[in-house]
Amino acid sequence: MDPKVLIVMGSDSDWPVMRQAALTLKAFEVDFEAHVASAHRTPERALELSRRAHERGVEALIAGAGAAAHLPGVLAAVTPLPVIGVPIDATALRGVDALYAMAQMPSGVPVAVMALGGAKNAALLAVQILGTADKPLRDRFIQYKREMAAEVDAKHENLQAQVQDILRSSEG
Ligand code: RP5
Numbered sequence: 001m002d003p004k005v006l007i008v009m010g011s012d013s014d015w016p017v018m019r020q021a022a023l024t025l026k027a028f029e030v031d032f033e034a035h036v037a038s039a040h041r042t043p044e045r046a047l048e049l050s051r052r053a054h055e056r057g058v059e060a061l062i063a064g065a066g067a068a069a070h071l072p073g074v075l076a077a078v079t080p081l082p083v084i085g086v087p088i089d090a091t092a093l094r095g096v097d098a099l100y101a102m103a104q105m106p107s108g109v110p111v112a113v114m115a116l117g118g119a120k121n122a123a124l125l126a127v128q129i130l131g132t133a134d135k136p137l138r139d140r141f142i143q144y145k146r147e148m149a150a151e152v153d154a155k156h157e158n159l160q161a162q163v164q165d166i167l168r169s170s171e172g
Contacts, residue, residue, distance in 0.1 A: 002057040005032040005126050008049065008075060010065035012036055014088050017117050018064045021086070024123035028140055030130065039070040050075040050083075060126040063111075064119060066090025069098035072111040082129055084122045085111045 005025055009018045018034070025032045037046040053061060061079065063072035064086035072085035085102035089095035095116040102113045114121045124141075131138035166172065 001031045003031045003033040004057065004059050004130055005030055005123075006049065006053055006058050006061045007032055007034040008037050008046070008061060008063045008071065009034070010036070010038045010040075010067075010069070010071050013090065014064045014066065017088050018062075018086065018119050020119040021062050021064070021123040021126075024120050025126070028123075028127045028137065028144075030123075030127060030137070037071075039065070039074040040068075043074065046071065046074055047078055050077075050079045050081075053079055054081050060084065060129050062086065062119070062122045062126060064088055064122075065102075066095065066098045069101040072102050072113075073105055073109065076105070076109050076111050083111050084125050085113045086119050086122045087113065087116050089116060 007018055007021050007025075009015065015034075022032065022034055035049060037049050039046055050061065058081060061072075061075055061081055061083045063075050063083055065071040066088035067090050069085070069087055072083050076083040087095050087098035087102050089098075091097055099113070099116055102111055105111050112125060114125070124144075127137060127141055131141050
């Protein structure tokens with residue numbers, strides 16, 4: 001099965017974070033591939049992967065990297081597809097280096113940057129992008145949001161019970 005999303009990371013040390021993107025895509029039944037390809041250590045491989053992606057039916061790229069995190073920008077330089085960046089905490093600068101490197105793209109070459117370690121959100125954004133042309137996928141995303149809202153409602157109800165406990169107790 002040709003993948004709809006490529007998950008690319010600069011090193012296998014990024015996988016503990018990036019596997020959240022894989023798990024999320026799997027939950028939405030979106031076909032994906034995961035690759036280690038570095039903007040600095042294997043630039044030709046990274047470029048080739050990105051350059052050919054749309055010809056293979058890929059519709060979005062997710063790129064996770066730490067340190068001087070040029071990977072999403074390098075992929076974005078050579079693809080017409082949307083690129084979603086996940087900055088990773090991998091150095092003494094605790095991920096701020098990666099966040100700034102991804103966010104400060106020059107005009108003309110956008111990268112959609114998630115929060116530090118935001119691999120799950122990267123996958124959700126990819127699902128939303130694919131869902132604009134895939135109604136069953138969009139419906140699954142709508143259902144996901146309903147379930148998330150129901151969880152928040154349940155937390156609210158639980159909180160009310162705890163507040164009542166405080167009001168009834170002699171504590172305070
Ligand atoms: C970046 O350098 C990678 O994306 C990784 O986050 C970081 C450290 O890589 P390793 O030294 O663990 O291979 O290119």
